[in-house]
Amino acid sequence: MQFINSFTGNDLGSDIISETLTYLYSLLTEARDVQDGILQTAGIGSEWERAEATCKEIRRVISFLEEILCYAISDDIDGLVTAHDTGDLLYMQI
Numbered sequence: 001m002q003f004i005n006s007f008t009g010n011d012l013g014s015d016i017i018s019e020t021l022t023y024l025y026s027l028l029t030e031a032r033d034v035q036d037g038i039l040q041t042a043g044i045g046s047e048w049e050r051a052e053a054t055c056k057e058i059r060r061v062i063s064f065l066e067e068i069l070c071y072a073i074s075d076d077i078d079g080l081v082t083a084h085d086t087g088d089l090l091y092m093q094i
Contacts, residue, residue, distance in 0.1 A: 014072035021065050028058045064091040 035051035042048065067090050071080035083089050 017065055017069045017072055024062050031055045031058060
């Protein structure tokens with residue numbers, strides 16, 4: 001709630017979320033490149049599996065933020081508050 005209350009009017013911070021997503025997309029690309037390198041040099045083994053787990057977690061965080069961004073872009077503060085209060089946001093279901 002503090003995050004939502006920190007914005008005035010209908011500004012839900014979509015710029016902040018979009019900038020963070022841009023960074024995470026870049027991070028995911030780098031992690032995939034590393035994973036590809038591991039596959040080429042060591043094949044599918046424990047190192048590759050750890051890289052896959054890392055990529056999976058980055059994708060999961062991206063999905064959390066993309067969901068919140070949808071609320072922010074549509075200026076649906078009531079929907080965001082309701083989803084938060086009922087525990088229906090993706091990050092709250094892990």
